[in-house]
Amino acid sequence: MSLDTQFRSCTDTPVLKERGQREVFCGLTGIIWLHRKMQDAFFLVVGSRTCAHLLQAAAGVMIFAEPRFGTAILEEKDLAGLADANAELDREVARLLARRPDIKQLFLVGSCPSEVIKIDLSRAAERLDGIHAPHVRVLNFSGSGIETTFTEGEDACLESMVPALPATDAAELLVVGALPDVVEDQMLSLLAAMGAGPVRTLPARRSTELPAVGANTRFILVQPFLGATHAALIKRGAKPISAPFPFGEEGSTLWFHAVADALGLDRAKVDAVLAAPRARAQKSVAAVAETLRGKSIFFFPDSQLEIPLARFLARECGMLPVEVGTPYLHRELMAPELALLPHGPMISEGQDVELQLDRARAARADLTVCGLGLANPLEAEGLTTKWAIELVFTPVHFYEQAADLAGLFARPLRRHALLTPEAAE
Amino acid sequence: MKLTLWTYEGPPHVGAMRVATAMKGLHYVLHAPQGDTYADLLFTMIERRNHRPPVTYTTFQARDLGADTANLFKDAARGAYERFQPQAMIVGASCTAELIQDDPGGLAEALNLPCPVIPLDLPSYSRKENFGADETFFQIVKVLAKPMDRTESVTCNLIGPTALGFRHRDDVTELTRLLATMGVTVNVCAPLDATPADIARMGAAHFNVLMYPETAETAARHLEKTLGQPFTKVVPIGTHATRDFLAEVAAITGLALPAETGLRQPWYAASVDSTYLTGKRVYIFGDGTHVIAAARIAAKEIGFEVVGLGCYNREQARPVRAAAKTYGLEALITDDYLEVEAEIARLQPELILGTQMERHIAKRLGIPCAVISAPVHVQDFPARYSPQMGFEGANVIFDTWVHPLVMGLEEHLLTMFREDFEFHDAAGPSHHGAKASARPEAPVAEAGASGGDIYAERMTQEPVTGDVIWLADAERELKKIPFFVRGKAKRNTEKFAADKGVTAISIDTLYEAKAHYAR
Numbered sequence: 047m048s049l050d051t052q053f054r055s056c057t058d059t060p061v062l063k064e065r066g067q068r069e070v071f072c073g074l075t076g077i078i079w080l081h082r083k084m085q086d087a088f089f090l091v092v093g094s095r096t097c098a099h100l101l102q103a104a105a106g107v108m109i110f111a112e113p114r115f116g117t118a119i120l121e122e123k124d125l126a127g128l129a130d131a132n133a134e135l136d137r138e139v140a141r142l143l144a145r146r147p148d149i150k151q152l153f154l155v156g157s158c159p160s161e162v163i164k165i166d167l168s169r170a171a172e173r174l175d176g177i178h179a180p181h182v183r184v185l186n187f188s189g190s191g192i193e194t195t196f197t198e199g200e201d202a203c204l205e206s207m208v209p210a211l212p213a214t215d216a217a218e219l220l221v222v223g224a225l226p227d228v229v230e231d232q233m234l235s236l237l238a239a240m241g242a243g244p245v246r247t248l249p250a251r252r253s254t255e256l257p258a259v260g261a262n263t264r265f266i267l268v269q270p271f272l273g274a275t276h277a278a279l280i281k282r283g284a285k286p287i288s289a290p291f292p293f294g295e296e297g298s299t300l301w302f303h304a305v306a307d308a309l310g311l312d313r314a315k316v317d318a319v320l321a322a323p324r325a326r327a328q329k330s331v332a333a334v335a336e337t338l339r340g341k342s343i344f345f346f347p348d349s350q351l352e353i354p355l356a357r358f359l360a361r362e363c364g365m366l367p368v369e370v371g372t373p374y375l376h377r378e379l380m381a382p383e384l385a386l387l388p389h390g391p392m393i394s395e396g397q398d399v400e401l402q403l404d405r406a407r408a409a410r411a412d413l414t415v416c417g418l419g420l421a422n423p424l425e426a427e428g429l430t431t432k433w434a435i436e437l438v439f440t441p442v443h444f445y446e447q448a449a450d451l452a453g454l455f456a457r458p459l460r461r462h463a464l465l466t467p468e469a470a471e
Numbered sequence: 472m473k474l475t476l477w478t479y480e481g482p483p484h485v486g487a488m489r490v491a492t493a494m495k496g497l498h499y500v501l502h503a504p505q506g507d508t509y510a511d512l513l514f515t516m517i518e519r520r521n522h523r524p525p526v527t528y529t530t531f532q533a534r535d536l537g538a539d540t541a542n543l544f545k546d547a548a549r550g551a552y553e554r555f556q557p558q559a560m561i562v563g564a565s566c567t568a569e570l571i572q573d574d575p576g577g578l579a580e581a582l583n584l585p586c587p588v589i590p591l592d593l594p595s596y597s598r599k600e601n602f603g604a605d606e607t608f609f610q611i612v613k614v615l616a617k618p619m620d621r622t623e624s625v626t627c628n629l630i631g632p633t634a635l636g637f638r639h640r641d642d643v644t645e646l647t648r649l650l651a652t653m654g655v656t657v658n659v660c661a662p663l664d665a666t667p668a669d670i671a672r673m674g675a676a677h678f679n680v681l682m683y684p685e686t687a688e689t690a691a692r693h694l695e696k697t698l699g700q701p702f703t704k705v706v707p708i709g710t711h712a713t714r715d716f717l718a719e720v721a722a723i724t725g726l727a728l729p730a731e732t733g734l735r736q737p738w739y740a741a742s743v744d745s746t747y748l749t750g751k752r753v754y755i756f757g758d759g760t761h762v763i764a765a766a767r768i769a770a771k772e773i774g775f776e777v778v779g780l781g782c783y784n785r786e787q788a789r790p791v792r793a794a795a796k797t798y799g800l801e802a803l804i805t806d807d808y809l810e811v812e813a814e815i816a817r818l819q820p821e822l823i824l825g826t827q828m829e830r831h832i833a834k835r836l837g838i839p840c841a842v843i844s845a846p847v848h849v850q851d852f853p854a855r856y857s858p859q860m861g862f863e864g865a866n867v868i869f870d871t872w873v874h875p876l877v878m879g880l881e882e883h884l885l886t887m888f889r890e891d892f893e894f895h896d897a898a899g900p901s902h903h904g905a906k907a908s909a910r911p912e913a914p915v916a917e918a919g920a921s922g923g924d925i926y927a928e929r930m931t932q933e934p935v936t937g938d939v940i941w942l943a944d945a946e947r948e949l950k951k952i953p954f955f956v957r958g959k960a961k962r963n964t965e966k967f968a969a970d971k972g973v974t975a976i977s978i979d980t981l982y983e984a985k986a987h988y989a990r
Contacts (some may be wrong), residue, residue: 072505073506095482103874115476119473137472137493183859190506192505195505296522402838418515419508419509425521
């Protein structure tokens with residue numbers, strides 16, 4: 047689909063803003079993938095038993111073996127006096143670092159209770175950094191539910207790293223956002239072949255590979271939920287590259303083209319590099335799209351991936367978005383996406399879950415994308431659902447994963463048809 | 472402050488949710504920040520519930536703090552009543568809301584809602600999930616259950632089963648059937664499937680069956696005191712306990728003992744095929760109730776040797792310690808799974824009976840394991856009928872515990888032909904289908920060598936050894952012993968060597984130890 051004169055986008059679509067009960071995770075959940083991405087980092091949540099229980103429930107049993115995260119659970123005596131809490135924190139950190147000499151970065155992660163009782167984790171991080179530097183760098187961010195929604199935890203984490211990055215005048219490209227290693231490697235090899243090097247990533251797999259940043263840094267996001275990190279990098283003088291997000295063949299191509307244009311790369315060479323993966327992605331997505339074409343889809347807000355995914359599903363898979371909910375709409379970062387998303391769906395920001403459930407039941411979309419708390423109850427009401435969290439835990443970016451991404455939406459529909467053949471047309 | 476990696480119990484408001492979700496016609500308004508809704512998925516995913524838990528979260532944010540979180544609560548409570556029209560409501564705070572001290576109980580009372588509103592006071596920073604469930608159920612019963620005439624025929628209430636309980640659903644069915652064989656019918660089962668109106672008529676029963684002390688002991692004591700209803704003290708898990716339970720019911724009601732039907736477990740344990748189970752060393756950990764029951768079954772009904780036991784819920788510490796004494800053991804009472812792991816690594820049992828946490832420990836250490844207690848996992852809600860209580864429960868438990876083990880004749884064949892390239896002990900029990908790669912030869916060292924665990928040094932502490940070393944030929948001989956007894960052989964040999972003052976273990980020491988421990 048091209049941007050012809052007939053095309054009407056969602057750029058000017060009014061946004062329904064809602065306020066009420068939210069059926070979403072808090073930002074602590076980001077630790078589940080961040081601690082695997084950063085292999086010499088430890089995430090220490092200063093919180094309650096609820097925080098520990100959440101991480102356990104969200105992580106399931108996948109990573110029981112060696113979690114590089116833990117919760118310093120506040121107890122009654124910690125609530126009595128703050129000096130006490132700081133001393134306790136110092137002691138727990140010292141014990142932890144003594145036992146884990148491989149840890150080079152320690153994140154103190156604020157939670158709802160630590161923020162309400164105003165434990166100053168930035169001061170604690172400074173103090174602990176003074177004690178444990180240079181061996182361990184101690185940073186802090188908030189993953190609390192009163193401040194952050196789900197993926198905003200990654201944003202807060204990366205934002206906390208930006209001021210501590212070394213300065214440089216080198217003209218480098220910085221790619222921002224945690225990607226699965228295999229996807230990151232694919233991306234880096236395409237960028238290298240295009241001649242975009244040197245390329246750095248944030249977060250880096252190890253603290254020794256952390257990027258430097260300065261006025262000649264150009265940076266581009268691979269995740270749509272990194273608004274605060276985006277702002278922090280601009281504050282360091284880095285220049286952003288605006289693009290749609292690299293979901294699907296079209297999104298990936300526009301993303302690489304934006305990099306190429308910003309760096310002044312030879313477009314013919316770039317297109318030659320991208321030609322083969324583009325063709326593979328088009329072919330494989332087309333096969334999956336047969337299941338998706340003409341089907342309606344309703345997004346509950348979850349990860350801020352909703353608008354880019356709706357764009358991919360509408361433009362490359364022929365789906366019909368009914369409502370696209372997002373926990374937070376960052377106007378600037380979403381502008382290229384909204385310009386591509388065909389007019390039609392309601393766009394909603396925030397949540398009042400009861401009202402939104404009423405709308406979802408009225409819409410009865412062919413596929414409803416929602417959190418794990420809602421999926422089985424909606425299935426029991428006869429709706430076909432897709433767990434939103436899988437979209438964050440599965441490699442879905444760039445060309446080679448485009449069909450996998452489409453497949454995540456096709457599978458519940460195929461399954462429904464398999465189990466209830468009489469319902470299939 | 473206490474560093475925790477994994478927890479056995481959630482916070483107390485999750486216990487309250489287990490009660491609310493089990494019931495019908497009850498709604499829970501929880502003053503809580505965004506994110507606490509994660510708890511919904513425990514019920515909708517682990518238990519595959521087809522309804523959302525009946526919980527409204529106020530979802531306050533940072534910008535509400537110091538502004539108007541109290542009004543947010545009132546709006547949420549009013550809205551929840553209008554939308555769900557419950558027969559009764561419970562209101563309370565999660566850990567964060569406890570800190571802002573809005574007093575949900577007082578706020579809800581001021582709303583004058585046209586249904587009973589029961590305030591919960593669950594201290595999040597000192598208590599945990601089981602306390603939350605027990606206290607919530609007690610408060611509901613205290614407010615709603617009133618004295619009334621007893622039913623004409625003999626009836627009882629089944630109390631304690633909740634949402635997310637370990638096999639609670641099937642235990643209720645089994646006990647209902649079992650009691651019917653005595654002529655006792657169930658007046659109310661609560662909290663599971665009860666409405667507030669049902670709670671109100673609990674007083675009509677002649678006595679209460681306390682199924683799970685973890686979640687209903689306070690309510691049972693309250694009903695005994697205020698309504699004069701005695702309650703049963705024996706939890707009918709296992710053949711012997713079920714018989715004791717029936718005797719207890721007979722004593723309370725004056726009814727005759729029923730004929731036993733459907734019980735296969737004693738014959739299965741007595742049949743010669745089960746001989747190989749004799750003296751297998753088991754370690755037991757879980758909630759107090761299931762651990763006490765499991766130890767009795769293991770020792771008296773299957774013929775295992777209980778080498779260690781403990782529980783994670785401190786509320787049951789006393790009875791668990793007493794039970795441990797009867798097996799000559801000191802109970803481990805802890806909610807730190809690393810301590811449990813270290814204890815298991817030290818004891819080298821041949822079978823672990825535990826929770827999902829122990830299942831992971833077992834996987835790591837290469838020890839067979841069966842799950843006997845919450846905390847639960849999606850696998851603990853099987854599609855088939857599989858109670859733990861009553862005679863069918865005894866049958867189910869026998870099958871479940873024997874399944875992870877290598878079966879009798881296979882055990883002998885492995886011992887005889889252990890060098891066979893296809894039929895070696897690393898291949899695992901043949902009735903288990905596809906098996907992963909070979910299990911680690913030395914699980915204890917393995918866990919320490921991973922280097923990733925922050926408590927690694929606790930894992931590497933050698934158990935009995937002291938200064939004893941293994942000579943190379945003895946070590947090779949040890950490896951020829953099938954894996955399911957190798958841990959025991961190693962431990963016994965080392966203890967034997969230490970007792971005799973031998974510092975280097977040779978092949979002779981190994982076989983002298985074997986002779987010494989022969990039975």
